[in-house]
Amino acid sequence: MSVERSFGNALRFGRTMGRGLRAVKWRSVALFLSALVPFGLLINVMSAGTLYAIALLGGLFVSYLLWSYYVVERNPRYESLFGIRALAVGGVGYLATIVWLGWLTPSPIAIVHLGAVVLIFVYYWFIAFIAFFHDQIGRSKYVPRPPYPNVTVLIPAYNEEGYVGRTIQALLDADYPAERLEIVAVDDGSTDGTLAEASAFAATSDRVSVVSKANGGKYSALNYGLLFADGDVIVTVDADSIVDRDALKRIVAPFEANSRIGAVASNVTIWNRDSLITRCQQLEYTIGVNIYRRALDYFGIVMVVPGCLGAYRREVLEEVFAYDPDTLTEDFDLTMKVLRAGHRVSVSDARVYTEAPATWRDLYRQRLRWYRGNYMTVLKHWPVVTDSSYGYLSRIALPFRLVEMFFLPLASFVILAYIAWLVLTGYVMTVLAVFVFFTSIVFLIAALGIQIEGEDWRLLVYAPLLVVGYKQFHDALNIRCLLDVLIDRDLAWTRANRIEQDSSEERESAPSAD
Amino acid sequence: MTAHPIRCPRCDAQSVADERIVEHDCGHVAPIDAFGDGCEKCRRQADSETLTDLQTVERCLECGHRSPLVPEEGTNGPLPAVSFPTLPTPEQNLSWVPARFVPESRFRRGVLSTALVAMVLLAGIAGAVSVTPMLETGPTDEASVDTDWEEYDSLVIFRNDDIQPWYNQEEMRAVDEVFIERDVPVTLGIIPDTNGSAALTEDPEFCEYLQSLETDHPGQFEMAIHGTTHEPVTDFYGASEFGGLPEAEQRERLAEGEALLADCVASPSSTFIPPMNTYDTTTVEVLAESNYTAVSGGQWFTDEYYDTDNETYFRAGGLTHVPETQAFENWSAYEEAGEDDDGDVPFHDLETLTDSFDASHDENGVHVVMLHYQYFTTDDRLEKLESLIEHMQSEDDVGFLTVEQFAEGLEDGSVEETDDGWRVLEPISAVSR
Known part of the structure; x- marks a missing residue:
């Protein structure tokens, strides 16, 4: 009898191990x-x-x-x-x-x-x-399960004709209980057909409403839209983004699982991967953004809930008074405020597709805003850096961020100068060897990111550019933005052109709400 | 707040009123009524200067629901046609593989993906492995050392020949110890396979010892190849292992020796020390092909063969020739009278050795001292070496280098001859290999 029991136990253990x-x-x-x-x-x-x-x-x-x-x-x-x-x-x-x-x-x-x-x-x-x-x-750990909370999706839009309709349609197509979903498109004083395009959807679906105001910037549009939101969870979606079918269910799941979570980030994916520059950006997102975010999620200190898809508990947004006007990266700033208020910020597998800048000029303009905004936000929240009462935020997340923003760009150019000196003094083969060696490490990191994210393996071809070329472009831009912020240059919104929209001087000069 | 006769779209109550929405300087957006006691967000005062009108909306006084004002005529057009771009999905990871190569079954697709992962993994590892040897000889660590130019009146190079396994190992270590204690660099002439019967690799302990010298005293011990078997294969200039042999045979001999030395020491140098101090132009061609930078024979030979006049270094055939200028052993006496009373090859007396150095020093020359460790069998003999080094070090401004440091330094500019001596970018061990 005991032999049979032992055998049974061994069998169960074996099965458990096998499943594991x-x-x-x-x-x-x-x-x-x-x-x-x-x-x-x-x-x-x-x-x-x-x-x-x-x-x-x-x-x-x-x-x-x-x-x-x-x-x-x-x-x-x-x-x-x-x-x-x-x-x-x-x-x-x-x-x-x-x-x-x-x-x-x-x-x-x-x-x-x-x-x-x-x-x-x-x-x-x-x-x-x-x-x-x-x-x-x-x-x-965040498996979507009913009952689902009432959700209001805010779509700030400024001159998004040709895009905003697609964003609304993707939300209407999303797998989420219709009676619990409300979509509020906020027209931020557009000068094109954005309002008409969004209003057409409002006329055919009682889940969609459109509000309009004079142009004031993305923060202002979102704060205004919030007044019309009835949901318990506020989801923000950029007017040029396309949410995946199960994205809404996935992005609200963490709120149900953990009451300490105040905001949830999404997984950003670039859909226009038809050029070297957009593929480089996707690889950057895969290993530089999503992997990094996943690591910080472990501590509940994800530092940026991306504007293209993010979710917040309504009471948390109200507690921190939503968006501020004093930085260029309102998503980073708001996330910092949520973290400072003591809430956890987590990441979900909700996928959102966005259109990446397709030219170096557009990428330059986009990153000019991002990097300036990053420095402005870090300087705005500088007290957190030296105040240990903010837990993992001040102990782990910010130190990493500071190294990334202040040390790495400068170090990159010291190393570049050193490499130039080596080449000039005849150590060309050594420089090549170092390049191959570090590329192989980046290659393996990229492969891990691609495997984890379920990304396209062809992106690996671009791994060397993350060591030389693409990387230095961003480092140089970071240094420029740091100087801009330190000398308090006039820091206006800069906006990349869209491949499906014509550019206009008027659009570029106004504060944007995307 | 102005009341309207319309009903609330949510609760159907007939208590909808206009509500003025404003934005404060701090970014806070709220109905104007909320700013009665100042801004609740920034605690600052709110007045017409700090508030900006955004919009007027309708609000139900019963349920609080806000509705935008009815859009203007013409804003509600027909539903626009929406087209979505092709979106990348995780399931389409193999979409770029030609359809005929993508298996139909899920299992086989998994196997294909795994094979791709394995290829990526192997490519990454192979890339790193393939360049590691180049990193080992790279200047990454060394170049971080601060360097400075040093002026010297003359240069000295010690060349310790016939290094080989098993034979007189205690004497070998004792001689090395003299150089270590005096912190003087030395070029070791290592025989890869003495007489074709003592391959370096057959004595792991010996190789470990040489490697420990490289690791523990970086830049001080140069591991140079000293022929292959050290046998007098031809009678070229009396005797030679390489001189007078056909090119192919020289190349083959060199390759054999190089392979053994590479398996024994971590960093074989780019100096060739021909046995019996003799070599020919073919030897130099073969060495240049194999990326050697220096050859160190004997001055008596180079003066005759290259028709030079006591040149201590010169360029020929793409290599720097750095011949020995002073032997520690007295080979003339040995040829005339044989071994001394102790049964060893006799040494020059100290005065001869120091005079020879002094002459070189006075002429701002390069003094290359050749010695053979196996003859340092007594303390007296070791002391003679110590005394010579002590004498050299007692002179100011004497630079000590290995053959390779000297030859490569001349090539890359870290060693320069000046009007009154030499200048060397020190520490030379950090600048050269």
Whole structure:
């Protein structure tokens, strides 16, 4: 009898294990672990001093993360201890220590070189690992289930003729209970046929209403539209975006699962992938935005709920007084306000399709606004950086963001100058070798992102441009925007032209609501 | 607020009134009534200067529902035709593969996707693996060291020949220790397969020792190839392993030696030290093809073969020739009288060695000292080497280099001859390989 029972237990255990193993996404595991090879090789060619320096910084970083977890989750009494300021002091002490121990020769190149290597390690083994882990176990945690909440979708629109109708139609086609869905298109004083196009839908569907106001900017349109919203969850959709059929169900699911979640981000996908520049942007979204967002989701500190599709609890929006006029990236600013109010911000698998700028000029204009807005927003919320009471936001999310916004663009050009010097002094093959080596790491990171996001494998062809070319374009733009913000230049909205719309000077000069 | 006779579209109550919506400077949008006590968002005062009219709407006083004012005539046109672009979906990942190559069954499509992942994975790893050896010799770490030009009156190069496994290993380590203690770089002339019966790779302990020298004393020990078997294969200029042999045979011999040395040390150098100090123009051609930068034979030979006049270095055949200018051993005495009382090849006396150096130093020359470790069998002999180095170091402004550092430095400009000596970009070990 006991033999039979043991056999039965073993069989059940075997089945459970079998189910577990079948649930593992082995391709992601293989891709993630394959990076061990280049990292192993990198360690092998490093000098002992560099290796010790990285290990010491890794120790400092892990201690900081563990301490952050302890004070945020277990013992907030000590939250003021070993925060970001102490970490900065620790960083200076660390530099002094490794110079004193002879592990680093103090020079700008050596410091940037060490910083770059450390960031590659951190990015992969922290950010990519959490995203990978999230993908393995976490994606199913927000399964859409009835009852679904009452939702109001706000569509701010300025001169979106030819687009806004499609956006509304995609929302009407979405798989969401009709009696719980309300669509409010906000015409922000358009000078084209946007109002007429949206009103035509309002005339045929009682789920759609259109409100109109004088032109005032996207923040103003959204704040105005909010007055007409009856839903418990407010979803914002850009007037040029197309939501996936199950996007609404997916984006509201986290609210039902966790009452601490105040806002939910979506997964942005570019649909016009017919040029090098739009494919580069998709790869950037796949590994730079979505993977990063997935990692921060683990801590409930997703930093940007994208304007093209995002959702908020109504009471949270009202608590923070919705959108402010003082930055160019109102989505980033609002997300920061939600996080500062103590709410979690999560990411969902709701997919939204958007049209990416198709020329370098348009990309330049779009990113000019984004990067200026990013710097404006970070400076606006600067007190959070030094206030440890904001938990993971000030301890993890913002430090990463600051490194990304302030260190990386500058470091990129120091490294570029160094590479130019190497080439001029005859080390062409070494430069090529370094390029191939780092491209192979980016290649594997991109492959992991593509596997996790279910993206198109052809995008991998563009991975080298994320090392040289496309990357420097963005770094240069970041530096320019940082200077613009610091010297307080007149920072007007800039808007990319659309491939399905003609450009007009009038449209470009007015504040836009998309 | 003006009451209307119309009914609320939501609750049907007949209590709809106009409501004026305004925006405060801080961005807060609300009905004008909400600003009675100032702005609830920014707590600042709200007046006609800080408030902007946005719109007037209808609001039900019963249920609070707001409706926009009825749109103007003409805004409600026919429903526009909407067309959607082709949207990428995760299920279309193989859409770019020609249809005839996409399997019909889901399982086979999965296998195809997995194969693609495996290819990506292998491509990424292969890319990294293939360039790693180039990274190892790259200047990434070294270039971060601060460098500075140093002026020297003369340069000294030590060349320790006949390094080989098994034979007199204690003596070999003792000589190396002298250079380590004095912090003087030295070029080791390593025989890959002595007499064709002592391949380097057959003595892992020996190779590990050489590698430890490379790791523990970077830039101090140059691992140069010293022929292949070190046998006198021809009678070219008395005896030679390479000189006088056909080109193909020289190439083959060199390749054999290179393979063994590459398996034994981490960074074989680009210097060739011909056994018996002799080589011919064919040797130089073969070496240049194999990317060598320097050949170090004997000055007695180069003066005769290249018709030079006590040149301590010169360019010929695409290589820098850096011949030995002073042997530690007294080969003339050995040829005349054989071994000394201890049964070893006799050494020059210290005075001869120091005088030779002094002459070179006075002429701002390059002094290349050749020695053979196996003859340093007694403490007295080691002390003679120490004394010579001590004498050299007692002079101000003497630079010590390896053959490779000197030859490559001349090529890349980190070593320059000046009117009154030399200038070297130090530390030369960080600048060169």
